[in-house]
Amino acid sequence: MKNSPVMAFFQKYTMIIALVVVMIFFYFSTDGKIMYAQNINNLISQNGYVFVLATGMLLCILTGGNIDLAVGSVVCFAGAVGAMMMKGGINVWLAVIVMLVVGLLIGMFQGYWIAWVSVPPFIATLAGMYAFRGFSNVVLNGFAVAINNQTFLNVFGGGASCYVPDFLGGNGMNLTCMVAGVVIAVIYAVITIRTVISHKKLGIDVGNLAAKYLQTAVICGVIIWFFYKLSNYKGIPSTLIWVAVVMLGYNYILANTSVGRYLYAVGGNEKATLLSGVNTKLVYFVAYANMGLLAGLAGILTVARATSAQPTYGQGYEMDAIAACFIGGASAYGGTGKISSVFVGALLLGVINQGMSIMGIEANYQRVVKGIVLLLAVLFDVLSKRQKK
Amino acid sequence: MAKILLEMKNITKTFPGVKALDNVNFQVEEGEIHALVGENGAGKSTLMNVLSGIYPYGSYEGDIVYNGEVCKFNNIKDSEKKGIVIIHQELALVPEMSIGENMFLGNERGSKARINWAETYSEADKYLKMVGLTESSKTPIKALGTGKQQLVEIAKALAKHAKLLILDEPTSSLNETDSKALLDLMLEFKKQGMTMIIITHKLNEVSYVADNITVLRDGGTVETINAQGVTISEDRIIKGMVGREITDRFPGRPDVQIGDIKMEVKNWNVFHPLYPERKVVDDVSLYIRKGEVVGLYGLMGAGRTELAMSIFGQSYGIGISGELRLDGQTVTLKKSTSDAIKHKIAYVTEDRKGNGLVLSQSIKVNTSLANLDSISSRGVIDKDKEYAVAEEYRKKLKTKCPTVEQNVGNLSGGNQQKVLLAKWLFADPDILMLDEPTRGIDVGAKYEIYTIINDMVREGKSVLMISSELPEVLGMSDRIYIMNEGRIVGEMKSEDATQENIMAAIINSGKEASA
Numbered sequence A: 001m002k003n004s005p006v007m008a009f010f011q012k013y014t015m016i017i018a019l020v021v022v023m024i025f026f027y028f029s030t031d032g033k034i035m036y037a038q039n040i041n042n043l044i045s046q047n048g049y050v051f052v053l054a055t056g057m058l059l060c061i062l063t064g065g066n067i068d069l070a071v072g073s074v075v076c077f078a079g080a081v082g083a084m085m086m087k088g089g090i091n092v093w094l095a096v097i098v099m100l101v102v103g104l105l106i107g108m109f110q111g112y113w114i115a116w117v118s119v120p121p122f123i124a125t126l127a128g129m130y131a132f133r134g135f136s137n138v139v140l141n142g143f144a145v146a147i148n149n150q151t152f153l154n155v156f157g158g159g160a161s162c163y164v165p166d167f168l169g170g171n172g173m174n175l176t177c178m179v180a181g182v183v184i185a186v187i188y189a190v191i192t193i194r195t196v197i198s199h200k201k202l203g204i205d206v207g208n209l210a211a212k213y214l215q216t217a218v219i220c221g222v223i224i225w226f227f228y229k230l231s232n233y234k235g236i237p238s239t240l241i242w243v244a245v246v247m248l249g250y251n252y253i254l255a256n257t258s259v260g261r262y263l264y265a266v267g268g269n270e271k272a273t274l275l276s277g278v279n280t281k282l283v284y285f286v287a288y289a290n291m292g293l294l295a296g297l298a299g300i301l302t303v304a305r306a307t308s309a310q311p312t313y314g315q316g317y318e319m320d321a322i323a324a325c326f327i328g329g330a331s332a333y334g335g336t337g338k339i340s341s342v343f344v345g346a347l348l349l350g351v352i353n354q355g356m357s358i359m360g361i362e363a364n365y366q367r368v369v370k371g372i373v374l375l376l377a378v379l380f381d382v383l384s385k386r387q388k389k
Numbered sequence B: 001m002a003k004i005l006l007e008m009k010n011i012t013k014t015f016p017g018v019k020a021l022d023n024v025n026f027q028v029e030e031g032e033i034h035a036l037v038g039e040n041g042a043g044k045s046t047l048m049n050v051l052s053g054i055y056p057y058g059s060y061e062g063d064i065v066y067n068g069e070v071c072k073f074n075n076i077k078d079s080e081k082k083g084i085v086i087i088h089q090e091l092a093l094v095p096e097m098s099i100g101e102n103m104f105l106g107n108e109r110g111s112k113a114r115i116n117w118a119e120t121y122s123e124a125d126k127y128l129k130m131v132g133l134t135e136s137s138k139t140p141i142k143a144l145g146t147g148k149q150q151l152v153e154i155a156k157a158l159a160k161h162a163k164l165l166i167l168d169e170p171t172s173s174l175n176e177t178d179s180k181a182l183l184d185l186m187l188e189f190k191k192q193g194m195t196m197i198i199i200t201h202k203l204n205e206v207s208y209v210a211d212n213i214t215v216l217r218d219g220g221t222v223e224t225i226n227a228q229g230v231t232i233s234e235d236r237i238i239k240g241m242v243g244r245e246i247t248d249r250f251p252g253r254p255d256v257q258i259g260d261i262k263m264e265v266k267n268w269n270v271f272h273p274l275y276p277e278r279k280v281v282d283d284v285s286l287y288i289r290k291g292e293v294v295g296l297y298g299l300m301g302a303g304r305t306e307l308a309m310s311i312f313g314q315s316y317g318i319g320i321s322g323e324l325r326l327d328g329q330t331v332t333l334k335k336s337t338s339d340a341i342k343h344k345i346a347y348v349t350e351d352r353k354g355n356g357l358v359l360s361q362s363i364k365v366n367t368s369l370a371n372l373d374s375i376s377s378r379g380v381i382d383k384d385k386e387y388a389v390a391e392e393y394r395k396k397l398k399t400k401c402p403t404v405e406q407n408v409g410n411l412s413g414g415n416q417q418k419v420l421l422a423k424w425l426f427a428d429p430d431i432l433m434l435d436e437p438t439r440g441i442d443v444g445a446k447y448e449i450y451t452i453i454n455d456m457v458r459e460g461k462s463v464l465m466i467s468s469e470l471p472e473v474l475g476m477s478d479r480i481y482i483m484n485e486g487r488i489v490g491e492m493k494s495e496d497a498t499q500e501n502i503m504a505a506i507i508n509s510g511k512e513a514s515a
Helices: A006-012 A014-030 A037-062 A071-087 A092-116 A121-140 A150-156 A174-203 A208-233 A237-254 A258-268 A270-275 A281-305 A318-329 A339-359 A363-388 B045-051 B076-081 B098-102 B117-130 B148-160 B177-193 B201-209 B232-240 B304-311 B336-340 B352-356 B365-374 B383-396 B414-424 B443-458 B471-475 B499-514
Strands: B003-013 B017-030 B033-037 B063-066 B068-072 B084-087 B166-168 B197-198 B212-217 B219-226 B261-269 B277-288 B291-296 B318-326 B329-331 B347-348 B431-435 B461-468 B478-482 B487-495
Touching: A014 A339, A014 A363, A037 A071, A037 A208, A037 A237, A037 A281, A037 A318, A037 A339, A071 A092, A071 A121, A071 A281, A071 A318, A071 B471, A092 A121, A092 A150, A092 A281, A150 A237, A150 A281, A150 B148, A174 B383, A237 A258, A237 A281, A237 A339, A237 B277, A258 A270, A258 A281, A258 B365, A270 A281, A270 B352, A281 B478, A318 A339, A318 A363, A339 A363, B003 B045, B003 B431, B017 B033, B017 B045, B017 B212, B033 B045, B033 B177, B033 B201, B033 B232, B045 B076, B045 B084, B045 B166, B045 B197, B084 B148, B084 B197, B098 B117, B098 B148, B117 B148, B148 B166, B148 B177, B148 B212, B148 B431, B177 B197, B177 B201, B197 B201, B212 B232, B219 B232, B261 B304, B277 B291, B277 B304, B277 B461, B277 B487, B291 B304, B291 B443, B291 B471, B304 B347, B304 B431, B304 B461, B336 B347, B347 B414, B352 B414, B365 B383, B365 B414, B383 B414, B414 B443, B443 B471, B461 B471, B471 B499, B478 B499, B487 B499
Parallel strands: B017 B219, B033 B197, B033 B212, B084 B166, B166 B197, B291 B461, B291 B478, B347 B431, B431 B461
Antiparallel strands: B003 B017, B003 B063, B063 B068, B212 B219, B261 B277, B261 B318, B318 B329, B478 B487
């Protein structure tokens, strides 16, 4: 059952192609502004929360298309708690830990109902969405609370100086950033080549080698270009580090650990997984507890970026995260989806947002476009699957 | 010769890269029952989908001539208008709705804005009577057993004024009594002039009802055997299906030293999880020796699956009581399947798609799922080792696939079953409870599964083989338990067992119960 190679190529790289097309479109419609170093930089720092939340959301979606509607409220609540603590002069690291723990506890609370009492996730988290929005208001007393702790802002990407300092001291260009980019690209290439060699030795099918190396070369090129852009601005934004840690970490967990495997298996066939000796309830619990933890982290990034906490923060974040997952090709029935694709999905959303903002399109129309993109992405996925049959 | 009602001429249907049907010719006479047989993947269902318009005109080559005219169906509605109605293998009924609502679903009585319920239910009752059901048409579908649901499907087809009825494996999930009743109903319809096509794997049914038998192999018509007035032997049909004589349908018992008692259950009782007053397993005691294949025969609903699953970490039922002994020692398993696996017990489900395999994942992932711990350290999977394991079992069980990275959902039934067995062999149990290990797979693949079972006992494992196919139980077991209505009603050595005395044991137990 071989499709033509061109079709296969399009199917495999649909979203990446879409991303490139959208970027080219905005490149011309914004007179190249979208490729300015500052805008490339903003793409990451403004959307840090989407990447983090979408990662957690993917785990929930994997278990069977289940979503967590509460994350926006949890982001706000965790941020509010942290802001109040820092305002009260409590140690910044203690505040950070409390914010993460608050997120985790909320996730565990929701996960308990979902896993062991079989409350439908949609409802359990809808309840959380209302409740924690309310609590945020209570904690903040309805006001905005400013965050002045410079350490917090530096580490989590707020304010003006939220960049990794340039140790190497380049001339008009952030050398540290550039070196980091090259090092990362080299590490990526080495890992890919080593995997191919070891697989060949074991007789594992490695597919078309030329295509594989070409893909690696393209990715390395993009990495270097991306860091080159950043180094022309202010260097590596601290948000990028958090996004990278989360996405790489969870990519590893999903691909290489038994927990990751069980998430896919439960979404693919829960009964079969249960009969294989897996505690499926625990798998659901882990997905939601983890979502809470990452919502806590996203809360930290959000209030740091805004240098304040407000009762309205995080509204609609859950939808951004869900959209990023589905645009990235995660199955709405669970069982399939990859972190790398979610990354592309989130990036695509980010580019569209930013491109339209630069073009000066009104926010309401931006929403319309986002909705259309989501529908198109899922439509394409459904149609291409139907064609395979 | 009777009038030809349907003629499918030179039908060729191509899927991307695969020729599913290659120049197939198929003729059905008016008023006959025509059996369509062939191995899995031979193209039977594809041919019927072409006929019923699921694959619309233009997506295949060739002609369908029905009642003397060339038909160009664009969808099922078109073919149903002509009286061609197909009943699929998987029942298409909504469990929450009543019989009447189901029967006229998409074909509602009355106007679009106002359904005429009186007409719906009175019409439905009429058709129910025709298929011999006494239930009211207001009964919800979920209150009926599978056998009766199948009859409702037929009544639904009658309500569409079927002239040519196509039944795709109608008895695959029925027990023997219900199957017999269904086949008799078909013979009854034949008398009234209905034309029918039956697709089935059960060759005894073919000889029982069919006037003509068309054999498909690899997408082509092999032959049409006239069975009117003569008895066609099963071996004759099998020869056509696989293209060679199969002299032995079973590999024979291996030369294995049968050892001590490996697992024993005593006075085992299980209650239904939804209806706690219903006892599904009633005071069952049985044992399995090392190196032994024990057949557990019983009709569907006898409590066999429930017994096996309740032993396997209480994965079925409530109020489970009784004693479980492994190697002579009483053990109490926690309510978790992982605890059962730790005690080296495996249960291989009868429902490989529903309960056995993760269809969206690869052969590799499915193979390792029940025993990930053995190829991972601190929760991190050694993927190279995993690949090697999957490869090893692919070779050992001769699973046909391009690579072990292939998705299980794309495999044929027989190969899926092999992946399921591979998963449980890799979990390295001492005791394997195989529930209908050859259901819905073709003759050739069955033989291979039997060989695998023999290899298991050669390695010193114990096998409990649950089956509702008598020849299989007789051909594969060292010892046989017979189960009926939750109880063990007979135990015999395979040398002493015959089809007759096994059935007698079931019938006698029924008499005792009613006496």
